[in-house]
Structure formats: C-alpha cells, structure tokens
Amino acid sequence: MRRTAARAGAVVDVPAPQTEQAAGPEQTGGAPAPAPMAQRLRTEFPFELPRGYVDDSGTVHRDGVMRLATARDELIPLRDVRVQENPAYLSVVLLGRVVTRLGTLAMVHDGVVENMFASDLAFLQDFYRQVNAEGHTRAAVQCPHCSEPFEVELGGSRLGES
Numbered sequence: 001m002r003r004t005a006a007r008a009g010a011v012v013d014v015p016a017p018q019t020e021q022a023a024g025p026e027q028t029g030g031a032p033a034p035a036p037m038a039q040r041l042r043t044e045f046p047f048e049l050p051r052g053y054v055d056d057s058g059t060v061h062r063d064g065v066m067r068l069a070t071a072r073d074e075l076i077p078l079r080d081v082r083v084q085e086n087p088a089y090l091s092v093v094l095l096g097r098v099v100t101r102l103g104t105l106a107m108v109h110d111g112v113v114e115n116m117f118a119s120d121l122a123f124l125q126d127f128y129r130q131v132n133a134e135g136h137t138r139a140a141v142q143c144p145h146c147s148e149p150f151e152v153e154l155g156g157s158r159l160g161e162s
Contacts, residue, residue: 043068044066044067044068044100045127045131046063046065047063047064047065047066047123047124048063048064049062049063049064049102049120049123050119050120050123051117051119051120052103052117052120053102053105053115053116053117053120055105059103060103061102061103061104061105063102063103064099064101064103064108065099065100066098066099066124066127066128066131067100068098068131068132069097069098069131069132073097073098074094076097077093077094077097078090080093091125091128092110092113092114092121095110095121095125096108096109096110096111096113096114097110098128099124
C-alpha cells in the first residue's frame with residue numbers, strides 16, 4: 001500500500017462500471033466487444049475559506065485543497081482520546097486529515113483546524129459533506145408557482161457520521 005500525499009487537482013483513472021457481462025466473440029460475430037472507457041475520478045477539491053486561517057506570523061491563508069475521505073480517515077479519529085472525551089472534536093481531527101493544503105503552510109493538521117475561526121470551521125464541515133456525499137445531499141424539486149425545476153441542498157448529519 002502506498003501512502004503519499006495527493007497533489008492538488010488529482011484525478012484517478014477508474015474503470016467504468018459494467019452493468020452487463022461483455023459479449024464474447026461468438027455473440028458479436030467474431031469481434032470482441034470494445035472495453036468501456038475509463039472515467040475520471042476527481043479526488044481533490046479546491047476551496048477558499050470565508051475569513052482565512054491566521055498563522056503565528058500573522059499571515060492569512062484562505063486557499064486550500066481537500067481530498068476525498070477514506071474509511072480510515074473516518075475511523076482513526078474515533079481512537080483519539082480527545083474525540084472520546086468530547087465527540088465534537090471529531091470534525092477537527094477529521095478535517096486535519098483531509099485538508100491537504102492551506103495557503104503556504106508547510107503542513108495542515110488538527111492543530112491548524114483547531115485554531116480556525118468558527119465560520120471557517122463551519123465552512124469546511126459543510127464542504128466536507130458536499131465533497132464526500134457526491135451529490136447525495138441535493139434533491140431535485142419543482143417551484144410550486146412556476147413549475148421550474150431546481151435543486152436544493154438538504155441538511156446532512158454531523159461531520160464524520162454516515
């Protein structure tokens with residue numbers, strides 16, 4: 001298993017899901033069925049904090065990148081003593097794992113997230129839900145007055161809960 005930090009804007013080739021078994025040569029007149037095209041899976045998402053993290057030297061960092069969370073990212077924080085003592089700390093530890101870049105900081109960790117303004121923390125929690133829910137928090141609705149279709153964002157559960 002390779003454990004390296006992902007690059008900003010990382011994209012991974014993933015085979016397209018197959019819903020039917022490919023036809024063999026005898027079913028296609030002797031020619032093999034073409035292989036499905038690979039889909040591009042986006043694994044990192046840029047963001048801009050509403051206020052920005054202020055480091056010890058007074059520099060404000062607003063632009064960052066968040067990667068998709070893994071099951072491990074959601075499980076490891078549950079073993080953290082701070083999370084066991086205060087479950088609200090889960091989002092701080094989890095975001096410290098999935099935010100891969102913030103401004104010019106050399107490293108982002110839970111200590112950085114812990115010292116963010118509350119509005120920036122709330123922004124990252126919401127962004128985490130959007131990125132990792134892959135659109136499952138949106139619902140298609142229709143205006144009762146004009147019948148125009150549109151999407152609404154539904155409220156999700158707490159960060160780190162599935």
